[in-house]
Amino acid sequence: MITPNSDFYILQIGDPAELDATTWRLLITGLTEKRIPPLRLEDITAMESVTAMRTLKCIGDPIGTEQMSNAVWKGIRLRDLLEEVGPTPEVKVVVFRCADGYHTAIPLEDAMREDTLLAYEMNDEPLPTEHGFPVRLLNPGHYGTKNPKWIINIQLAKEHESYWEKRGWDPIANVKLATMIGAPSEDEEIPGGKVYTVSGAAFDAGNHGGIKKVEVSIDYGQTWEEAEIWAKDTPLAWVLWRWNWQVPEKSEPVEIYARATANSGVTQDEIGIEVEPVGATGYHMIDAAIVMP
Secondary structure, three states: OOHHHHHOOOOOOOOOOOOOOOOOEEEEEEEEEEEEEOOOOOHHHHOOOOEEEEEEEEOOOOOOOOEEEEEEEEEEEEEHHHHHHHHHOOOOOEEEEEEEOOOOEHHHHOOOOOOOOOEEEEOOEOOOHHHOOOOEEEOOOOOOOHOOOOOOOOOEEEOOOOHHHHHOOOOOOOOOOOOEEOOOOOEEEEOOOOOEEEEEEEEEEOOOEEEEEEEEEEEOOOOOOOOOOOOOOOOOOOEEEEEEOOOOOOEEEEEEEEEEEOOOOOOOOOOOOOOOOOOOEEEEEEEEEOOOO
């Protein structure tokens, strides 16, 4: 259920920013009712903390690949900081400026949600450098583009054009319903005449009410078999699924499909957008081969 920190996917616009906790400061600026001094890391860790499991997924991840990972995070509610400075009535967005030059913004109403966090721990360890030390944003329901790392400034503003928006990517970046087949891998040889466990993960970031079921097909989508969801937490984390397949006793190529249905009733369709600019949709397909001894 939990991705080790060393295996968690990594993506950023350049090299990871290496920051010193003793000199790092977080500035809150912009349209605020009150000014507060720059915050040290110990100021943030002294606030009321929240621990939560969250899955992150990259907006540029093609269907079924591995830029989706899950961890347990510890941090504070962003709204606790924002309430301390008091956004003025003109504020529409909260802007995050990062030490690597990245910048993005989220709507004020998203920033004030109880489950929007500034995280400083990942799987019971301080945030690793490559994952945003000392502080990163966890913005539920949205791809990694809206979960910035190495934050040094939070600015309250009327509007902001973010780094990836300037390059044509979706400014909302809501996570799409997604399923990933982890086993078998592409072009794997599956022993005929035995039981093989097809398995993987599914995720909707809560945008469709969470995952209701996952189905697998081995006949090009003509029929579907419901898989077992054997591990889950909240809709903000992935579910893990498995399906035990009695493999026929013959040698032949096979395509394995997996799709998810959300609690809202939405089911993934084969025809999907292949990434740009709003994130990939469509269900995952794996080419494998049944082989006999």
